[in-house]
Amino acid sequence: MAITAEQVAQETPAQRKRRARSIAKALARALPDATCALHFSNPLELLIATILSAQCTDERVNQVTPALFRKFPTARHYAQARRSELEKYIQSTGFYRNKAKAIQECCRVLDEQYGGEVPRDIDALVKLPGVGRKTANVVLGTAYGIPSGIVVDTHVARITRRLGLTEAKQPDRIEQDLMELLPQSEWIDFAHRLIHHGRRTCTARRPKCDECVLLRWCPRLGVESSSTSRSTAKIAPKAAKRSPAR
Numbered sequence: 001m002a003i004t005a006e007q008v009a010q011e012t013p014a015q016r017k018r019r020a021r022s023i024a025k026a027l028a029r030a031l032p033d034a035t036c037a038l039h040f041s042n043p044l045e046l047l048i049a050t051i052l053s054a055q056c057t058d059e060r061v062n063q064v065t066p067a068l069f070r071k072f073p074t075a076r077h078y079a080q081a082r083r084s085e086l087e088k089y090i091q092s093t094g095f096y097r098n099k100a101k102a103i104q105e106c107c108r109v110l111d112e113q114y115g116g117e118v119p120r121d122i123d124a125l126v127k128l129p130g131v132g133r134k135t136a137n138v139v140l141g142t143a144y145g146i147p148s149g150i151v152v153d154t155h156v157a158r159i160t161r162r163l164g165l166t167e168a169k170q171p172d173r174i175e176q177d178l179m180e181l182l183p184q185s186e187w188i189d190f191a192h193r194l195i196h197h198g199r200r201t202c203t204a205r206r207p208k209c210d211e212c213v214l215l216r217w218c219p220r221l222g223v224e225s226s227s228t229s230r231s232t233a234k235i236a237p238k239a240a241k242r243s244p245a246r
């Protein structure tokens with residue numbers, strides 16, 4: 001039997017942690033091999049692909065990156081390119097002028113300060129032009145295997161709120177809540193699996209709750225009850241007690 005919104009609202013921090021870990025385990029059983037859908041062969045390529053993926057599907061990004069990566073194999077190639085030429089390669093990903101500017105400014109810093117390498121440090125990464133925490137976590141987790149945080153994209157934000165693991169709206173706050181609930185060793189895979197789960201099952205519209213492996217632990221907060229007999233649950237979960245600053 002699935003947990004109710006009322007039960008989630010009364011959970012203690014320890015109970016919420018146990019539920020979060022059960023969810024992570026169920027996702028691991030269902031989606032053991034889920035990983036980043038962007039194609040890349042080195043950290044720079046993943047960084048560029050992640051910048052391009054803003055407001056764009058991974059499929060679209062994967063269509064433009066083979067030619068892009070051939071034409072611009074290093075950070076210096078991007079930094080020294082004519083802006084209009086770079087724009088031509090990435091036009092179909094949308095917002096291409098902003099993206100081309102961000103890529104060039106980011107690659108200029110990588111070339112001048114890091115010898116063209118992508119730093120393995122989140123504090124250095126988030127200082128790069130066009131790189132926020134989400135992009136930094138994607139690159140560190142996926143290219144380097146460093147669990148610097150939890151990637152919070154639109155799928156992770158939507159599903160973790162439905163699950164009552166957070167009530168925050170800002171990605172940084174959601175990430176903090178999730179980091180307190182899960183061991184660091186889970187951070188990278190948990191986000192990959194949730195993103196896949198969000199594409200296949202817990203979709204923005206009409207989530208397939210009847211076939212969801214997480215139903216038992218999910219109060220379905222904010223989900224209209226169209227596919228199951230359960231009533232609509234819109235009770236906000238009680239925030240898990242925050243631990244002292246890390």
Ligand code: SF4
Pocket residue numbers: 159162163201202203207208209212213214215218219220221223
């Ligand atoms: S599909 Fe339904 S049961 Fe599964 S996580 Fe999403 S809201 Fe919860």
